[in-house]
Amino acid sequence: MNTKLPTPAIVTQAAVRTLPRMWLWLLCLVYTCAGFVGRHPWKNEDMAAYGYMQALAQGHTPWLKPVLVGLPLEPAAQLLPVWLGAIALHMSPSWIDPEMAVRLPFMLLLLLCFACVWRATYYLAQRNEAQPVPFAFGGEARPIAYARAIADGSVLALIACFGLVQFSHETSATLVQLFGASLLFLAFAQPPGHALRTWLLTALAFFVLIFSGAFAWGYVVWALTIVGLARSMLTHKKPLLGTIAVYASAGLLVSVIARGLLDQPFWQWPYQWELHQASQWLSFFKLLIWFGWPAWPLACWAIYRWRAHIFKRQPSYHVFLPLCFIVVTVVLAASSGGSGRDRTLFLSLPMAATLAAFALPTMRRSVSSLIDWFTMLFFTISGVAIWVIWTATQTGFPAKPAANVAKLAPDYVPVFSLLSLVLALLATLVWLAVVVWRTGRHQAALWKSLVLPAGGATWCVILAMTLWLPMLDYGRSFAPQIEKIRPHIPADVQCIWAYGLNAAQRAAFSTQAQWPLQAPSEGSNCELSMVDAVQLKHYEPLLKAAGWTQLKRIERPTSDEAIVLFTYRHGANSGPALMDVSHLRGRSRH
Template sequence: MAACRMLSKTGCMVFKICSTDPAITHPTSALSVNQTTPAIVAQSAVRRLPRLALLLLCAAYVLSGFWGREPWKSQDLEALGYMLQLAQPAAGEIANWFRPSLMGQHDPQLALLPYWLGAVFMFGAPAGWEDAFARMPFIAMLALTLAATWYAVYALARHPAAQPVAFAFGGEAKPADYARALADGGLLALLACLGLARLAHEATPALSQLCFASLIFVGLSTLPRWRLHSGIAMGVGMLGLTLSGAPSVALWLGIGGSVLKALGQSDPTQARLRMLDLGLLALLCLLCITTAGYLDLWRWRVVPHTLLDLDVLAKLLVWFTWPAWPLAAWSLWRWRLQLSRGWRFPHLALPLWFIVVTVAATWLTGMSDRALLLALPGIAALAAFALPTLRRSLGALIDWFTLLFFSFCALTIWVVWIAMQTGFPAKPAANVVKLAPGFLPEFSVLTFGLALLATLAWAWLVKWRIGHHRAAIWKSMVLPAAGAVLCWLLLMSLWLPLLNFARSYVTMVQKVQMVTGTSPCLQYAGITQAQGAALLFHAQVRLQAAQAAGSDCPWLVIDERNLPLLEDKLKAWGWVQAAKAKRLGDRSESLLIFRPHPDKLSQVPSATASVNQ
């Protein structure tokens, strides 16, 4: 038996016993000596991250992007259109809550639950506040996703195989403190992921799928320690994911995760899965299958790919999951001795299973970043288990890279905003005019103060991080998470008017109303669902499919790109072009406005102004 002296981070001398005797391994672990944990953590390294600071960071991230933002094209606006059609059906019509439709077209994803939630909250909304009220359940779902990820990492870190090495003379991290520190790191890793920002702040089925997948994750992670809470989380998660348009993913995650959890029940000191747990899982799967079959939710949207498309998937994974994926890869390498029998160790097997299922779903459904969104909690969990194994040099590299990257991004946002307000520097101001012709900047004391406060908080955090303080294993994720939140908050405050101008349909709808006046009805032909939803929401009009010109609905709108296909039919129906409404943020998209030919209907008011500018 050989002994090697080690110096802990507290400066105290401790000894690590390196032995071939299995009895000297971690006392609560069933691992062999070749599968011992690579985590060597002292109690001083698991100090508590201030709860108030963590809650404020999460609140700033969750709320910015939901409040004060116009619906953006196209999925965000389309989802709002489905909710609006359910909450406010056209006169004489009854909304079909099991077949949501927009402009007579049903949702191809058949995501029922997110539309139900948004429509229910719209019922009690004051006039003009429908959008804000519809987003409330999605704000709650994003907050629930963050909370579920924290508790999932905490439960996985409590497993004996995930605990750090026991020191010969004591001083190693206590299990609860160690698990809490890793959970803080996992939550910070999730906040830092670049792909989470935009998609998690849209009122779309993608966010509801992320939320319910996170509930499945936390349910499996806490099983069988907290059976009641685990069962509720898994039941809500699997049923919610099924009703959010992903019944196949729900079954794969639930069944596969439960099998991995059952295979990992080898430690007699731990609570074991019982037949009652397996029976509950069987009932949940049966409920999901029955629900999906009864509501006709099964839709196979497999898109064939070749090996040449692997580079597209690789690029998507690299930027979408940055900066958590390098830490997740490092974690798999450092815990590789356990990974060889990963099904026995849930702190590795469960996150990896969620990643594999989600990446496979992304590959089979056209490599959509919305499908990849479900992998982020699993990647964040793996990134958390890399933190106790990071070398000091690697941690310093992460700190300096993220410091420079996010400071540069924040500086760029401020410089462009100053250029929009003052015209100096001239180059950024000219770029804004070129990319968003017609945009008029506006100044808000509230948004300026909020952005300035966030920037000062970032400067204080940088000073704290590079200063002298006690080590904590979550310290390497503080700057990435805070930097991502800072840049997102600056975009959603300083740049929000510009982004609304470029990505919303407000200006286009206003131009349509300049021609059509207070007409309560518009006919349409060849417009997208996003354009139709914009007319429903911003103009508050009733939409009717195009037909022969008549006095009951005297205006017709059409997407200019579809005019060559419909021009002859419109002439035969007696429609003539009256004006054109362009999106100032996108000159390639325009709506053509038609009125009846004077020979067909002489009493229809003619357009008095052109809206081509």
Template structure:
């Protein structure tokens, strides 16, 4: 039985989001977080440590931090190291390493738009044709739905931090977005989706997600073979070729690592899905209900399969949010198809929740910002001093101006949305996307010095540097990998893991991890000279030892 499409859309509702506004919103989302900060612990600074080591002459086939090899694929580290070598002298190594990953995040947003656009142009996704005309034009309808997909992706809370790191997962996200686009555009494009598919799965495999890449390839192949379009069915061999390339690359780079861990509890997975994919999961569920008679059509089946693979990967990896990240573009596309069927009470609920929630958070950010610089209100200022002892706020006109402009833009957006603007399909996602972007921009401008002070390992490195000669050979045992990376990349020290053996270099300084109440016991022949901790750490301390000169002289004789 052929069921009619549930989408009923007029031409007035299919107007597109103004391109200048969409580009400014994306820029306000992508750019903050890539400037003016150190690589943050844990995964961010660890990845930067491998890139920094490669750029400074390390083995490109075996990147190391203090002799510890990397866990993921090599492609992300190569990418960051190449940009450090090319732009590090001009931008500085830390910012240079961020440039390609900012471009990858922007590319993921663009690919999400084009994926949804091409899926919305398929016959099964089109709205109902009116008896006397006036229904949305197919291209205009597709553009409006695609605008909604980008807004849904921007609104996802899980993309905020992970999308602004320089970790392998961002390269995997770009690969997953490429695969999503390739299958979606296979009907209307020629060589572009083929090239995209040939790059997508190898990109994921080379960055540590070989198993998810193959699962996406299998799902994409099944979707293409079931399509009613000849060009889409003919696309299946290109998916097979991409899968073969992914297998070869994963084998060559040694990325066949199975990350299956203990199964998480259902409550743990539910909590992660609830906040990480908000609000896309809500709209995606509505899509599945309203389009329940069309689940086998490509505009529903393909993003549903891609998002489902990411959820399965998340569960298999003990509730890993980094695996779930790869499904956000597909989930955003799936949620966009709820917009043509969204009822007014549900849209109003999303709007008012967004207004209340994000306005309250923005007010909180400004109050804490005032407390940082003026000491008033007194209680927030005291909390900041307690949580980040030693932090001294420095006023920046640029940060203040950007924060003020973002807040005023939010006020205008709320006024626009609460006015008589009910036609556009994407209207219900403007406030969630704008609110997330507002809070991200405020925190990464007004709060950036405080966040950098609290989340960077540089304060600890600077404290340890007071007790270690510049460029010294240092032996470390028990230190977490992110701290090793910070000492090498931010401090310029040469680290060697372990307590030492005859086959390794002899260092005059040793670092051990401990707590304030339970200091570590050093090997014989070492004397403690200092104990330092990050300003925001309560208990954990790094102990500095120096080789006892008397013991060294005895060993020399």
């Protein structure tokens, strides 16, 4: 029996005091708002999703087959993110900026991810095999208080993860997939005796995963976990057949319904093993190191300390469940390429945070102190660097950081914002207060070792999204390129052909710049054509042969991406269209 195994957790009741709910959820709210509020849509997925949302909200494309200026949504199953944004645009009042309106449901999803992780860890920590060692004369942590402290630690560990920052603040399918993964994890973490709630959570998780393009990940995790449960039936005294039936029926039913709604198959296998060389393995391991930091060292420690509960015929569920999710996700991430590797690995962060939380009751004081000092130094140095670079852009001193910024972002003009400065100063004061609190000798809380990592990560995100926001917008949005193109676009232009533009470019030029971008079609003419420079070699001979002449090549200030404008050189005001075959030839860059 699991209850007879020796547990490595030694926790007193004094160590499981609850982190005040207000401070925990305020931290989650600040972390969420810091990455969403005040910025432009960034390339590529963030901007592309915004374009499809606008097309749906304006009634320019069908809801089941969204098209943006002639370019279909890819992958076609990622419908739920653009649906959420389009619905938000429909429901939002006129005084809310559309770019902010589409982010509101995604902000809610990120907060719900934190809530799902907290609740899943809370349920797992209440299991008998997860409880700490009972003391001979009492005084050990009570089960409910212990579960709450572990759950608080899991949320702090998730916020601290480096890999959470970027993708969790995109209005893209990746954040919706994270919510689906958290829901599925919560469904499997449900305590016995809640069949209906388990069924509903599993069904909702599969709906979210299927309609956000992560069906393959969800199906593999779901199937392997069910196999693990079936294996436990061989030795478990309580019958698990009913539990297995709940998980299996929910997943299969939603899959069948989704297949009926979608014309295209959503179960296509997106993974292919690509790690064939030593350099590729090295790159993957580097990604693992920084992406899950600091959760993965704690998770590894938890695996080591709870090894007697894992490597046996019937593993303890509170460590087996998150470990199963993590292993499957890492293997699938290794089978992905490009940004798909990061985005697949992103789905393992909630489970890594839960496993990291179970390391807390097993850590020695010296290890906890090492984590505190390393975290304090790392985030303090990072925050000071952000302040120094901002000061250099505003004053020119120190000269070297100012020169580096000028080299990376040519023609960038520094912008001063008093509100941003005040927010950055307040965040810095809070960070200093957290450091003073943590370095005191009176803290005995179980979650104390994760306060500095979570607080430092939030502090640096706030600094970057206040002090550096103009620079980040300049480097990652399409606004600077739009301003460079605008003088060459006549105010009374009727339409512009789009050749080889990816979804993000079409979204930026049609929604942000409000240019009448159109997909080339027979029977109509335009006076301007816009070509992605990457595909210029393919389109330039065809355009010139049809009577078009190159007008201007406009570079992005911070990259080698460029747009080439063509105008019709004959006496007529408009020229014929050529077929845009970039997406058919598989060359569009989404």
